[in-house]
Amino acid sequence: MNTLLLVTLLAMAGLAIQAVSLRLAIRSRRLEREGLFRPTILVGIRFLATIGVWAGLAAFDDEAIRIAGLAAAILVADVAVMFPLLRFALGIPFRDVRRIWVMQFAGSLVAWVVVFGIASVCLGVAEIPNSSMSPNIRGFHVVETLPGGHHLVIAANTPGDESAIPPGKPSGSLVAETYEYTERPRPTRQADVFLWNKTIKPQRWDAVVFSHANRPEDKFVKRLVGLPGEQIEIREGMVWVDGQQLEPPAKLGPIRYLPGLDSPQEQWVLGPDECFLLGDNTEHCADSRYFGPVRLNEVRGVVTAIYWPPARWRENP
Known part of the structure; x- marks a missing residue:
């Protein structure tokens, strides 16, 4: 429903x-x-x-x-x-x-x-603390004001990055104009809080909540890209399924998909009960490129709406 x-x-x-x-x-x-x-x-x-x-x-x-x-x-x-x-x-x-x-x-x-x-x-x-689904679903983050009024969104704790900013802690900054290094507190912005529906059957391009066999007590969020029985290939910044290039929905914005994080593997063949999950921020994300396909029975539900903060309200992010 x-x-x-x-x-x-x-x-x-x-x-x-x-x-x-x-x-x-x-x-x-x-x-x-x-x-x-x-x-x-x-x-x-x-x-x-x-x-x-x-x-x-x-x-x-x-x-x-x-x-x-x-x-x-x-x-x-x-x-x-x-x-x-x-x-x-x-x-x-x-x-x-x-x-x-x-x-x-x-x-x-x-x-x-x-x-x-x-x-x-x-x-x-739920909410996710990191930047793996940014910018579509933000984790805890810092917003910097750049010259000219632009804003740079920085993840507060990018996965695997030991130099990342712990939420609410001071961090270093290099001023581009003067090359001066400064350290100052950076208040951390609230991560997106979202509703996820346990009764919906997930479809391709849905952001899904799942658990993993290695950490069954935890819940993670990634995007469903590959379906059971498909051959997945990542090349030229895109995902290819059974030799056909996939076009992500326009609402997701520009996404550049990269091959495996810790291995050169670029192809995966999914079993009859497996799916392939990718983060939107593939440069800073551990997903199926890293831990392999996920069983369908480990997918718990579909992210259906960001409801907080109000300015980030969005259905089916």
């Missing part, structure tokens, strides 16, 4: 459960019948407040974009927004409002447990 559609359906289901629980809570403390209209409006306002609080927390701390940050935003919005809303909308004594709030909060917890439980089965949230 499309990831954004799935997220929308889960959010709507969660809001529906919360609206019903709020309605039951109100009716338990009041004699007259209570329809769903007012509870739905109140839950909708609380939902918008939750998104606002979450965005505010993320603006101060990148870690807040994760599930723990969302949980904190839900709690803050429930206490700071829903309680006053109930007092204003219902016009009943403080004691009754408090009891209704406690009952609806319990219903909200049930709703979020259900939603996050289903989401964890179908979706994942």
Whole structure:
């Protein structure tokens, strides 16, 4: 299922459960019948407040974009927004409002447990720390301003590069105009945080999340280029499949594919259950050129959207 559609359906289901629980809570403390209209409006306002609080927390701390940050935003919005809303909308004594709030909060917890439980089965949230998929999926990086207003994006920890910049640490810089060497702190920018879908069958050119037999506990991200049974060849900066040159999608930008990192091998024949994965930044990437083809059952899902930072929002990167 499309990831954004799935997220929308889960959010709507969660809001529906919360609206019903709020309605039951109100009716338990009041004699007259209570329809769903007012509870739905109140839950909708609380939902918008939750998104606002979450965005505010993320603006101060990148870690807040994760599930723990969302949980904190839900709690803050429930206490700071829903309680006053109930007092204003219902016009009943403080004691009754408090009891209704406690009952609806319990219903909200049930709703979020259900939603996050289903989401964890179908979706994942991740980031990659390095530059292997840059510039389409950025890891932690540094942005330098060059003369003329241009910007140079530098990976904070390029794989295998011992001189690379650890995230948030000072590093050396050579000023081109004066040849002066300086060392200064370079704040590290947030890596792209993305959603990946565990229910989608990967297609060629998808960025996929996979594990590797040598490190089964870790997850990696590379682009699916070769399919089972194909003969893969890398030459002239391009990938050739069964003698035919592949044309990467225009959205990926210019990519120059290089042969193996540690060997001159340029051809691979895939087995019936194997695929060939390449990083977009092939000059600084360990991928199937290095560790060979990957079994299809080691591919866990497809990267479907970058959602943070907002300026990097992108579907199917």
